[in-house]
Amino acid sequence: MSNCKKISLSQILLLVLDIILILGVITTVIVYYNTFFKGSGNLNGLNKFIMFALLTVGITCIFFIILELRKIVLTLIKGNPFVWLNVKALKRISLECFIIASCYIVNFIVNFGENKYKFIYLDSKGIHTDTEPIIFILAGVFIAILANVFKTAIEYKEENDFTI
Template sequence: MKYYGKKSLSQVLLWMLDIILVVGVGLSILVYYNTFFKNTGNINGKNKIVLGILLTIGVVCIFLIVFELRKIVKTLIKSNPFVWSNVKSLKKISVKCFIIAACYFGNFVASFGKEKYKFIYLDAKGIHTDTEPIIFILAGIFIAILAGVFKKAIEYKEENDFTI
């Protein structure tokens, strides 16, 4: 199967991103409803506002990442991935990853004392980890490096275009 161009793996990825957007809107509504209206449980007052803001920032960043990924995938479908818009999109995605990691750290601070941070733990429901901030930091760094690689590739491409 082809990686880029029409009828390629890139086209499948674009469809998946479209599905993620639609399902993501529904899941976001469900999460907000269950968290802030139905099962408020231990969340109250100031904490509810802080957690609501952090959740909203994180959710918005995730949607913005998906939109940027869609832009990148569309250039893959057009068989022209080394364009400046992809460098900009990768930089935006990198920043969004760092913002999401900061939201997780904000959540740990806001929820301090309620539940202990557990790097990895096992219970009756399975294996759980609280490594999301680390994952988003590493993803942000990797994507920033990838943006630099794309930038260099475009510079080489443009240099070669001028010599022909």
Template sequence: MKLYGKKSISEILVILLNIVILVGAIITFNVYYNTFWTNKDILAKSDGFIMAFLLTIGVICTFLIAIDLKKVAKTLVNKNPFTINNIKNLNKIAIECFIISGCYIGNIFYNINKYSYRFIYIDNRGIHTDTEPVIFFVAGIFLLILASVFKQALKYKEENDYTI
């Protein structure tokens, strides 16, 4: 199957991102409702505010990542990926990844006395990892590098367009 253009993996990615945004909105509503409305007595007032703040920032960034990725994928469908807008979108996604990583780290430090942070552990429910801050941080760095590669490719493309 083709990577870009019509009837390609890129077009499938756009469809998947639309589904992710829709399902994400439904899940987000359920999480907010169950956490801050139905079970509001579980969280103390200060806990509730900080948790709501970190969750909201993380959720907003997650949706922005999906929206910006969709914009990039659409340029792949249109066979024109090396644009200034894609460079800007990749840089935005990198920043959003760093913000999400910061939210995870903030959550770890805020709740340091309530639970122990474990990089990876196994219990009767399966294998678990608390590697999200690292994953989002590394993804942010990778996206900054990818944006730089796109910038260089755009420069070469523009130079090639001026050549007879």
């Protein structure tokens, strides 16, 4: 018999989320330093403050999303993902996606007319899109629907537990 502990996909996912969290903190420090302290370039005054605020809100939401995903994965590892904690976590993730999309939209409005936003464009490096707001809005809607699916599953489970 082998004494090797079987590693589940959920445990691997938890490890990946931990690595993303650590790399995210390191990357955040580097981005803030390079953007706002080392070479702020054409960012000045009010524009610099707005970009700092938008970046801070967006990055904070990303970290909250990762932490909520960790909570969900931990319930999956424990073997019972259909709990009210996960419904609340999914609703918070959905809200955070909408907040991030709002940050992108505000950024677009603040920089309107400066040719910084292009829906889709081509250059020598390939095809590029600035569709992040759409992606986060769709992710927020999908996750809100998933939260309702979890809610319904929990209600059915609780109803079934009461009838037995």
